[in-house]
Amino acid sequence: MHIKEEFAERHVLTLTVDNEAGTLARIAGMFTSRGYNIDSLTVADISEDHATSRITIVTKGPPPVIDQIIAQCERLVPVHKVTDLTEAGPHVERELALVKVSGTGDQRVEAMRLADIYRARVIDATVNSFIFEITGGPDKIDTFVTLMREVGLVEVGRTGIVGLMRGQGPS
């Protein structure tokens, strides 16, 4: 007998939660204990009185599992609202990455040229290294990082995505 893998689709969920000790552990732990995936997770305080945080979770699963994930999130006491951006309609997703490359000569020039094309900004430079800051959808960042591997990639830091529904008016 072998363990079977199921077809999974990617969903972006946003959660509005009470900003209190243990909330993140409760949510992240619930994913682990029920065998759900977390591809990325971001969290930050978003309210004036620091009482509420917004969590963006990218997860994968077959549609019934996604539905179950949302129901399980809603069941947690500090979770007030769960939105499935992927289901809800047009939305934007953005992620920020810091990418350090090291090199000299042509390699260094090429890194700079690619960064320019991808609209990455230089936020630190030495004679043999750069740190680029790049924001965009996850695909764009994946591509940029892949390219940087060819020109001396040293280190990458990524935030994981945050997402919002698009505005309702005519655009």
Add this chain to the structure above:
Amino acid sequence: MPEKSGAEILIDGLIEQGVDTVFGYPGGAVLPIYDALFQQKKIKHVLVRHEAGAAHAAEGYARSTGKPGVVLVTSGPGATNAVTGIADAFLDSIPLIVITGQVSTLLIGTDAFQEADTVGITRHCSKHNYLVKDPADLAATVREAFAIATKGRPGPVVIDIPKNVQVATAPTDIKSNAAQRFHPAGEAEYALINKAVELLANAKAPILYTGGGIINSGPDASAALRELAELSGAPVTSTLMGLGAYPASGEAWLGMLGMHGTYEANMAMNQCDVMLCLGARFDDRITGRLDAFSPDSIKVHVDIDRSSINKTVRVELPIVADVGTAIRQMIDVWKGRKVRPQPLTEWWAKIKGWRAVECLNYPASKDEIMPQFAIERLYAATKDKSPIITTEVGQHQMWAAQHFHFEGPNKWLTSGGLGTMGYGMPAAIGAQMGNPDALVIDIAGEASIQMNIQEMGTATQYRLPIKVFILNNEWMGMVRQWQELTYESRYSESYSDSLPDFVALAEAYGWKGIRCDDPEKLDDAIAEMLAYDGPVMFDCRVSKKANCFPMIPSGAAHTEMILHSDEVSGTMDDEAKALV
């Protein structure tokens, strides 16, 4: 402004919630709370012998009274010992408040003496938990904790209180803003209720599949279920947790369904055209093989917890609501519209045919006590006393579910979801505390009973006249039964060796001990047990090789029930072996 210590604020909060009984065990990190308990008279403390016993006793108290059970234990091992009971209450939706001591906030994280990360450990086996870091938060926390534990789908809530927070003081007149962020479902949308009524009224082969949610919803829900069954004429079956919601003597009663359910209940589930699931959750013990589960029915699922709906079985009409309220709404619509159900003559004729199989029959014996016979005689001797029955986990539990019959809710306390051996005796202690005049019997197995046998001392101390009726077959019977079914009878570690002399043990604890191995003498021995005004341990020596049937083997469909032991094969494929 008057101030009180955290410990005093906690006790005040418990009294405010109407708590009269607490099950616990003292220790270093809860001494301030125990001192505050000592100085008041409204709350009675029951000293258990092990914290697991405290949690199960509180479950028994809660399940039999409908009120939340309260547990008080110390930090570290006190809390970890209670975890099994917390997890048990989580899976069976039992309202518990578990108060755990914690090391001082200044010591948290330093691996201090008796420190354990209680909120971390209990996070995913409790409905909610708190680490209270300021006595000023305690009153509001206690109020919210009780609301969360009891409202919506009930469950255990843990409040972890560091020792310095129990000692430190805070003003007592703090305004509470608690219980504002927890909004359980209540009434169902009438559009959905109308649809459900329409489906039920037009069904040619309907079934009401009920569960523990009806018991949790309160006695009114059980009354409403009886009325709906009468109006619709539909047969009723129930999960292990829901026994008693519909009376076993009722005409529409099919018996329990699922792995050890009756033939008629499982066949009716398989062949029905409309299934109304009321406060049950399509557990794997109920459904058997999922892709063969009730293939041709339209399914309506009423549950207060949205995450229970479409978790394993997709349903056509989900209704998120309190099940008692929803049934009452259905009755209102039914009566308001003067609905006339389909004549169900054909359906009941089919059911009659399945009933004729008499699936609960077992080979009778004159030489030895058959375990089913023992339960039947116990039932016959006690049914007029409306007893509260608790069980451990295993064959005896299933035989009790099959052969003991319940007429009302809150009389049947068993560990269904977690399947915790050692549940029954402490649960009986809790039930007896909550129902001092009731006859409380733990139907046990000789293996399970040893898992919390230390609680005999608790029953002795509080003069609780509980009866422990052990079906002693010298085997972990359910394990052995599975080894026969699946592993060609290789009895790996399932023999109960070196058993204690249960009669001598009973006497050592100040109980009465009775032993019986003769079917002829069984009735007299049971009468002797019932006549004794104190705790009794009854060592009922039963047939050693009897197995529990009918049974749906793991990975099989409802239609593939094993009715008798001569149909048992010796092996299974890996897919089936992998299922629990």
